[in-house]
Amino acid sequence: MKADRLLSILLLLQTRGRVTAAELAERLEVSVRTVYRDVEALSAAGVPVYTERGRHGGVALLPGYRTDVTGLTGDEARALFVLAAEGAHRALGLDGALGSALRKVMAALPAPHRPAAERTSERVLVDPARWMRTGPETAVDLGELQQAVFADRRLRLAYRHSGAAGPAEYTVDPYGLVSKAGVWYLVADLAGEPRLFRADRASAAQTLEEPVRRRPGASLGEVWAGLRERVERLPVEVTVRLRVRRERLDMFVRIHGALLVAPPPAPVGEWTELVMGFRAVRAVRALLAFGADVEVHSPPEARRELAVAAGEAVRLYARDAAAPGPEGAAPDGPDAGR
Secondary structure, three states: OHHHHHHHHHHHHHHHOOEOHHHHHHHHOOOHHHHHHHHHHHHHOOOOEEEEOOOOOEEEEOOOOOOOOOOOOHHHHHHHHHOOOHHHHHHOOOHHHHHHHHHHHHHHOOHHHHHHHHHHHHHOOOOOOOOOOOOOOOOOOOHHHHHHHHHOEEEEEEEOOOOOOOOEEEEEEEEEEEEEOOEEEEEEEEOOEEEEEEHHHEEEEEEEEEEOOOOOOOOHHHHHHHHHHHHHOOOOOEEEEEEEEHHHHHHHHHHHHHHEOOOOOOOOOOEEEEEEEEOOHHHHHHHHHHHHHEEEEEOHHHHHHHHHHHHHHHHHHHHHHHOOOHHHOOOOOOOOOO
């Protein structure tokens, strides 16, 4: 740890120039006294580092001193800074390592390239989280999954499927971990067949001593691509023709765009005609969220399904609609019937 800390101090000084001992202590999460001891160690190792007291003092390197680190171009460094999405690194326990790596990258750059790399972190932000998540974020412990992945060992999972009352137990052969739109997945073989497991549904995981049994020639990227295509191209059982009011079209496409058979045409007039593919007739009930701003034309079984769902909702809330309002007022207010 001390060697890594000494290198971090050296790279910070090389990148920033004069830095106060208090700032170094805060960045490295140590005491100011430890910083001064590290500075003495650097000096004893031949690094031309010195300290200055006073209001504008701090720790600095002699002018012109640089470590012999070369290789990265300005564009390569900017690409690395763009990839520094905090969520993925934090979930893997690598957020501290990320900060250290970026300091080393900055120190490796020639001086003319540094301002552009610094601006990248100030001007580009990568947020992997999805909009309008349905509920509080679930903390995911990827530690045991990582251990099995990097140790090339089989993994025993207690896994709860969507809608299941309790977990089922599986022994799987992992290929790796994938972060998709802020959700972590384990890609693994189960009995020789590729499977996808959401990390937040694994209630327990145990790395086994048995070596992993992956299919010959299969890689994480190839297996993931096949699983993703399988999810995205589930067979369409019902093709639905409908129309959407113009003022609601943008929101409708944002929510249901993945189900559109073809891109929506440019809006003309009050209504826009669309064609959607559903995996089951019952799935069309999701369209009721748009009320009268969406009208299904065909097929007849889709219209009947919507009518049944709407009738169920009416019966559920009809008693409340008929009940008098506060202080005996009718539901439509005190002026109703005038």
